[in-house]
Amino acid sequence: MFGYIKVDQANLLGKEFEAYNGIYCTLCRQLGKDYSVFARLILSYDCTFYAMLALDLCEQPPCYQEGRCRFNPFKKCHYADTQSLAFSLAAALSVISAYYKLRDNLLDSPWYKRILYRLVQPFFASWRKKAAKKYPEIDESVSKMMDRQLEAEQDQNCILDQAADPTATMLSEMCGLLTEYIPLREPLQKDNTKRILQSMGYAMGRWIYLIDACDDLEKDQKRHNFNPFLLDHRVDLPAYMQANLNHALSDALLSYGLLDKCRYDSIIRNVLCVSCVNIQTKIISKYSDAKETED
Amino acid sequence: MNNPYEVLGVSETATDEEIKTAYRNLAKKYHPDNYNDSPLADVAEEKMKEVNEAYDRICEMRRNGSHSSYHTGSYGTGNSYNRTSYPDVRQYIMNGRLDDAMELLNGIPDTNRDAEWYFLMGMIFSRKGWNDQAYSYFQRAYQMDPSNPEFSAAFNNMNARRTYNNPGYNTAGNGMGCSGCDICTGMLCANCLCNCCSRGC
Numbered sequence: 001m002f003g004y005i006k007v008d009q010a011n012l013l014g015k016e017f018e019a020y021n022g023i024y025c026t027l028c029r030q031l032g033k034d035y036s037v038f039a040r041l042i043l044s045y046d047c048t049f050y051a052m053l054a055l056d057l058c059e060q061p062p063c064y065q066e067g068r069c070r071f072n073p074f075k076k077c078h079y080a081d082t083q084s085l086a087f088s089l090a091a092a093l094s095v096i097s098a099y100y101k102l103r104d105n106l107l108d109s110p111w112y113k114r115i116l117y118r119l120v121q122p123f124f125a126s127w128r129k130k131a132a133k134k135y136p137e138i139d140e141s142v143s144k145m146m147d148r149q150l151e152a153e154q155d156q157n158c159i160l161d162q163a164a165d166p167t168a169t170m171l172s173e174m175c176g177l178l179t180e181y182i183p184l185r186e187p188l189q190k191d192n193t194k195r196i197l198q199s200m201g202y203a204m205g206r207w208i209y210l211i212d213a214c215d216d217l218e219k220d221q222k223r224h225n226f227n228p229f230l231l232d233h234r235v236d237l238p239a240y241m242q243a244n245l246n247h248a249l250s251d252a253l254l255s256y257g258l259l260d261k262c263r264y265d266s267i268i269r270n271v272l273c274v275s276c277v278n279i280q281t282k283i284i285s286k287y288s289d290a291k292e293t294e295d
Numbered sequence: 296m297n298n299p300y301e302v303l304g305v306s307e308t309a310t311d312e313e314i315k316t317a318y319r320n321l322a323k324k325y326h327p328d329n330y331n332d333s334p335l336a337d338v339a340e341e342k343m344k345e346v347n348e349a350y351d352r353i354c355e356m357r358r359n360g361s362h363s364s365y366h367t368g369s370y371g372t373g374n375s376y377n378r379t380s381y382p383d384v385r386q387y388i389m390n391g392r393l394d395d396a397m398e399l400l401n402g403i404p405d406t407n408r409d410a411e412w413y414f415l416m417g418m419i420f421s422r423k424g425w426n427d428q429a430y431s432y433f434q435r436a437y438q439m440d441p442s443n444p445e446f447s448a449a450f451n452n453m454n455a456r457r458t459y460n461n462p463g464y465n466t467a468g469n470g471m472g473c474s475g476c477d478i479c480t481g482m483l484c485a486n487c488l489c490n491c492c493s494r495g496c
Contacts, residue, residue, distance in 0.1 A: 161425035168424060187297065192338050199335050202424045243457035249425045250456035253455070257324055258338050277459065 002212045005204065006045035008275035016267050018078060024048045025077035027094075030087040032070065035095055035127040040070070042098040046146065046208070047090045049271060054086030054178050056264045057193070059185040083201060085181045089138075092131035093174060096138050099128035100146050108225070137177055146169035153226040158209050160244070163213075163228040168205035188260060196258050201251035206289060207276065214241050214283050238288040245280045284287030299356075311357065328448055332421035334391065357428065384415050393419050408439035414449065428467075429453070435440045436484035 007020055019279050027048055032038040055062055062080035069075040082088070102124050105115050148166035152158050175197035179190050189202035213220075220227035234240045253272050303317045327344060330339035379385055387396035397419050403412060417432030426445050430453055436443075437450040 160427045161420070165425070192341075196335060196338060198335070199424075206426075207425060243430075244427055246459040247430070247453070247457045250459050251424070251426070254329060254333060254456075255335055256341060258335055 002208060004208055004211050004276070004279055005049045005271060006275055006279075007270050008278060011270055011274050012117070012267065016270070017079055019264070020048070020052065020267055022062070022080050023052050025061075025067075025069065026080040026082060029067075029070075029079055030082055030091040031094060031242075033082075034088065034091050035130065036123070037070070039091075039095055039127055040190050042094055044094060045126050047094040047097075050093060050174065051086050051090035051266065052264050053175065053197070054089060054182050055080075055084065056187065056262045057178060057182045058084050058086065059183065060084075061263055086178075089135065089181060092135045092138050093142075093172060095124070095131045096135075096142050100142050108156065108238040111183035132198060135177075137180075138174065141170050141173045141177075158228075158231060160210075160228045160231060163226075163231070164206045164209045164232050167204045167209035167255040171205030171208070172202035173200045175204075176263070191227050193259065196255055200252050200255035200259075203248050203255060207248035207252065210241070210245055210248060211276075211280055211283060214245070214280070214287075217287070238284050241287070242280070249276055249280075250272050297345075297349075299352040299369055302349035305355070314350070314353055318346065321346045328452060331452070332418050332449060334422045334424075380409070380411055380414065381415055384490075388415065388418055388422065391422075393423055410436045410446060411441065414443075414446050417449065426453075430457070 007017070011018055012020070022044075024043070028043045062084065064078040064080050067077050067079045069077045080087075102117055104119060106114055106121070109117065128139065128217055145166045148169075149163075152163050152166060155162070176194050178197060178203050179194040184190060184193060185200060210228070217223075217227055221230060229237060231239060249272060256268065256272065279287070300309070303314060303321060305314055305317045308347060310315070317491035319361070322343070325339050325343040327336070327343065330336045333339070333484070374446050381400070387393070387399065396415070401417055402411060413432045417429045417436060418472070420432060420437045421429035433450045434454055436446045440446055
């Protein structure tokens, strides 16, 4: 995952931002606890969101305690109790996806970067091994995604939906997995909740894949890399990007609307309704501005 | 059954008007039209039923019969389109057997593919989450038969989502603008207020 799923701080209340930060710091600590102090460096906003979604399903809200940040001793952090599996699952997803991303980067990076990646690969591999032992489903899902992605990109007749499907399916499976590990709060029913989360995960995965593709479009065009928006020659590419991103976000919001609201509702809505919209507007504006100057 | 007031998200002391507004917002949010092409159509239908029942119960409890007729018919399950050339395909889609539905549709020769064929194809892709394909099939179905209410509803609904204009979200008044328009309106209002203030000072 790529770090696009974050909150819009300006539109959050102080207590909401504190709660979100608490989850972020706790996930960072969990990475250090479960894997290594260096594993804390792969902490991402996407996995923080994943942990928040998991915590939203629990009966009891997390209890926060004050502590100090390992990287910045002047900063005070709020750490949540880590009895719930939410953090452990999110940490496992972080290291597993980081490992596969690294392996993918090894294939198409310049030589100097490849040397660096080769040096850190053994660490990532050992963390991944540890995480996969705990949650084999996550490892299986992410590795399947990488294979399917490669397959889709090599397909001559690949279409946008097909290219976005592996990432979307992976996140759908990851969100569905939460219902297997997290004891659900009242009145959530397992079957329906699983389906809602899967559907929301699919839409969000699709959005993540597409926004990353939008962001990389110029680079991919220059290097002749695969990009789903370059598959057919669209007349108005920025509008096409916008429509597809809106559609995915809208689907995620519709699915989420069926879940009974809980403690993080306002933060989740901040992510879906404000932050993601701002991010996509910012990225697409690069292309619409360029188009305007061309015209 | 849950407390009907909780279902509508209002307090027991809420006025009739507040209850009506809460009901309207929820009915708009869970309306079958919004979820018709979603894999969660049945979940939304259940929610809608729950909201309808809660509203009915509150009306009954308050002995105010005038509200109860408000939603009947208008917020039903929406499956009033009976004429179909593909009953099996529709059945498969309803049961979530998308691959089987697709196989049946693909078996129909090119020359016999009518607007409904394109519509159902769009439905399958939409339920799979393959939105871009779904959109082009819905568009084709609508172009072939613009007078059909089912096709036009599906196409318009999808167009709304592609502009991120979700029914039940923008209208819910939750304070978080979903669309660019909301933000613009907000800015304009804020601007007017600022102007007024500065003139006043």
